[in-house]
Amino acid sequence: MIMGYIGGILAIIGSLFLLLAAIGLIRMPDTYNRMQAGTKATTLGSALIFAGIALHQPGWELKMTGLIIFVFLTNPLSSHALARAAHFIGMNPFVKGKSQSSRDDLKARRDEE
Template identity: 45%
Template sequence: MNDILIMIIISLGTLFILLAAIGLLRMPDLYLRMSVTTKAATLGVGLILLGLALYYMETSITTRVIAIIVFLLLTAPISAHVIGRAAYFVGVPMWKKTKIDDLKGMYNTKTHDLMSGFEEEEKPEAED
């Protein structure tokens, strides 16, 4: 029964990695590609590592697997965010059918600061 559970978990992991690879090829722009690959590949690798921890059932391997999974969950979204932000600031175009650009007009090209949108509303008006 344990072997069947391990095969299911590892198979699901490989399926998510396959979906990430397909998404990388099928998505139209950098931002969507990053979203698909970050989420699906992180989940896929995490499931494969979980299956390996269940297979070996040793404390040293399980602690390493948990450490790797935590490291992946912490670093993959952060690195995708940084890459996406850099791509946006450099001017990598969005997909032509993208309807909403929440950052448009919020980025100062000289200081590389993002405004929150509330900053303009909170500015006191000049008195005459």
């Protein structure tokens, strides 16, 4: 019973992180920064929700452990692929204020070739 409550609290914290990810998607100015908000908050958010389910449902612990490992291995890979694709089609990182130019070592590298 008490484990059920702890699980519920974990799941609520997890969904708060997912909410933060959604707010981040709206507030951030460009693709890469949206990716920052999206990747990190969804990884910990899903992991916490899975942990909550594991505590709530006895017997599901190992399944949920497998899912958490899977999310931690695949989530960064998919966001890396998205960020890389965004860079390939020529998106520049956003800069605050128009005066300075954006810092982009990868673009400089590609221009050299």
